């Protein structure tokens with residue numbers, strides 16, 4: 021029957037075949053996009069992820085609260101003098117993920133530590149005020165974070181991340 | 197699937213697999229070298245179109261299930277959120293909802309083609325019966341899918357269809373309770389329908405495999421109904437059939453896309469944009485169009501059990517077709533009488549479908565009975581009789597002969613007959629419709645909407661003014677609960693900036709809580725908040741409004757419609773007229789008259805409205821001239837207010853309309869080019885075969 025060699029205008033025929041194949045490929049690929057894009061967060065989820073404000077007045081020294089932002093727990097610790105001093109005394113270069121305490125808090129508000137409470141190992145929630153470093157202890161595989169939320173011991177590779185936030189007043193922060 | 201394959205891949209890795217699982221040989225023998233009769237016409241591409249549609253339905257369905265919530269309180273809202281918030285959610289939903297209709301269009305063509313060319317005859321009886329099973333499964337799947345959006349038609353369709361089983365003597369009521377999982381259609385019903393709606397397509401896919409298997413054993417029938425004898429009668433499946441099917445699919449996609457992008461609600465029912473309400477039945481329950489002929493049969497038999505039996509036997513009778521028609525000649529091409537009766541039968545089915553959509557009264561009932569008789573007579577009287585008395589024309593010796601004879605006369609009698617019949621049916625239908633139009637219903641006058649037509653866009657000024665009218669007038673009684681303040685700043689909307697939308701939101705007091713002490717509190721609105729409803733619940737709304745709760749307006753322009761009647765609903769398909777809802781809403785807003793005309797009495801607490809069905813509306817005249825101050829100098833008249841607020845409410849019902857039409861245009865340009873390329877490629881591939 022039809023074999024590619026029997027044509028009298030092989031180039032024209034080839035061009036047609038290639039163009040059709042290319043159109044089918046491009047169309048198919050473009051049609052895939054909506055099917056992938058729909059998996060992303062939808063508009064209401066994005067809107068619900070807007071910044072939140074947290075009033076710090078009720079949090080006494082030595083206490084901490086947990087708030088949720090974008091489905092993630094955020095620890096807000098009102099640190100004691102002892103905790104701050106411990107966090108600042110350590111030799112930064114010796115840490116697994118070197119970062120100074122100054123870089124992790126807002127200057128003028130050193131008593132407030134705000135971190136995302138998700139263990140950087142595999143996502144469990146560390147417990148505050150536990151472990152050997154006056155900070156956080158993750159019960160899943162034993163990672164220990166210090167009073168600045170930095171990893172000190174255990175399998176987690178990185179410090180607890182600091183979410184974007186700023187102080188809108190001395191007693192109020194906006195996260196996000 | 198036709199005997200062992202001698203296919204041997206050259207790649208050693210593939211050879212290794214092939215020796216253990218000859219899957220490539222199976223594909224090779226079934227879809228590459230498989231001999232296809234060379235005289236197949238385009239009606240044969242519908243098999244491929246159906247496979248394609250099944251794939252699309254499963255794919256879009258699985259995706260919709262990722263976003264859908266099968267709960268009686270949440271289902272309706274979750275569908276709306278898919279359409280409004282999920283990326284391309286509107287597209288996926290339209291693809292799936294319209295896809296169901298397209299699937300049925302294709303299956304009906306496929307079945308009528310089988311009927312016309314005698315594809316059910318020996319040795320293809322099992323193939324045909326498997327097809328009928330697929331069709332039955334499709335009907336069940338389509339029905340359960342229609343229930344899932346949990347609108348008024350979903351709910352009442354579910355009630356009516358499940359109640360069919362109550363006709364069964366003795367055990368009927370128990371079966372219905374079993375289907376419902378309760379004392380009425382409710383959340384358990386919705387849950388199981390969702391589960392089954394997800395399951396059945398995979399059963400369909402399984403039976404499709406059997407169907408194709410049987411097809412490849414018996415071989416394809418063809419327009420001349422003679423079996424292929426020599427090599428000259430066939431062409432290899434690939435590339436010939438593949439490219440031809442591909443071209444068929446591309447053309448079908450044009451029709452499909454027409455609905456997806458331009459007429460997504462044309463085939464649906466406006467009532468299904470009203471959330472399910474177990475206390476109110478819509479005045480006119482109609483199933484989806486693809487069930488209408490059977491619905492007409494059900495209604496035309498005046499006995500409950502007999503009606504149900506009649507309806508189901510109308511489908512089951514197809515299984516016996518191979519034995520009811522035992523004429524030796526397969527194709528109606530060579531059966532002059534059978535051909536005519538076939539077209540009469542097609543017309544009967546179309547007219548039954550038309551009747552299924554009409555109210556069961558007067559002439560419709562009588563016509564329904566006559567046509568029901570004709571339907572069954574075709575199978576039980578005409579076909580058995582014809583096989584005895586008809587003298588068929590001589591059948592060509594071979595397919596090759598038939599192809600040779602055909603070159604020269606390129607006429608397609610099938611198409612012309614179809615057109616003649618469609619026109620005849622249309623005329624008949626229009627005579628019925630005009631008889632009804634004399635009842636004297638005030639049809640809402642048409643308007644010029646900026647958003648009408650294939651490139652229509654919302655008029656930003658009208659949207660902003662309409663928002664003002666809603667806020668100052670309508671919002672006192674009507675909610676807008678699917679619209680969030682953030683939507684005001686979205687593309688294709690009223691065109692506010694994010695900051696403006698946030699400022700607009702902060703004017704509202706939103707109830708929030710509970711706070712740390714467990715109390716509810718009020719705070720200023722944020723962009724993510726939704727428009728607050730004027731009443732805390734439906735009972736309060738009812739109590740404050742003389743017993744009639746003011747409906748939520750988010751979807752009102754899609755939830756209201758009026759019968760366009762014949763032939764308008766056909767004209768509308770081509771002109772893309774989609775504005776029944778807005779026309780109706782604008783008309784009702786302007787249709788108030790202080791005094792009811794002579795002879796019309798309006799009950800206490802109601803008002804006369806020219807366009808409201810029944811004319812007695814509980815809403816007092818909402819708008820009067822000068823009520824809302826416009827800053828942009830537009831006239832402060834009721835006519836202008838109505839137009840603006842209707843435009844605004846069209847946007848709240850279809851916030852992504854502009855994106856839909858824009859993407860539609862791109863898709864159409866692509867599809868036309870692609871179909872053209874496919875056509876010429878097909879011509880080249882077939883050049884030697886014709």
Ligand code: FES
Pocket residue numbers: 139140141142143144158159160161162163174175176
């Ligand atoms: S997840 Fe925290 S230690 Fe493994």
